[in-house]
Amino acid sequence: MPNLETDRGGEPKGAPAAKKPLPVIEVKVAWCKGCGLCVEYCNRGVLQMDGVVPKVVAPEKCTRCMQCEVICPDFAIEVRDGEGQAKSPGEKRG
Ligand code: SF4
Numbered sequence: 409m410p411n412l413e414t415d416r417g418g419e420p421k422g423a424p425a426a427k428k429p430l431p432v433i434e435v436k437v438a439w440c441k442g443c444g445l446c447v448e449y450c451n452r453g454v455l456q457m458d459g460v461v462p463k464v465v466a467p468e469k470c471t472r473c474m475q476c477e478v479i480c481p482d483f484a485i486e487v488r489d490g491e492g493q494a495k496s497p498g499e500k501r502g
């Protein structure tokens with residue numbers, strides 16, 4: 409009789425889940441024209457318009473599907489693996 413506890417081929421039981429770093433989602437405000445396409449195409453609710461630029465509101469929900477980056481006509485949004493801090497326009501002005 410197969411042992412259903414161990415024959416599922418998944419992760420070992422009892423091992424602590426490795427914490428995934430949050431992606432870095434960077435909006436290049438100078439290039440963004442505020443069309444909102446990235447917000448519309450993100451079906452995870454990661455992005456929200458904040459006035460005329462998108463803002464990262466839920467980086468933990470990002471699946472790194474890259475739809476926002478692909479759809480942006482101005483190459484103004486970038487998603488990459490990171491150590492944890494997602495940037496949004498309000499955080500830093502440069
Ligand atoms: S990579 Fe995908 S899930 Fe993440 S912000 Fe862009 S569209 Fe949303």
Ligand code: SF4
Nearest residue numbers: 440441443444446480
């Ligand atoms: S799709 Fe690009 S240009 Fe349009 S709001 Fe998003 S970042 Fe800005």
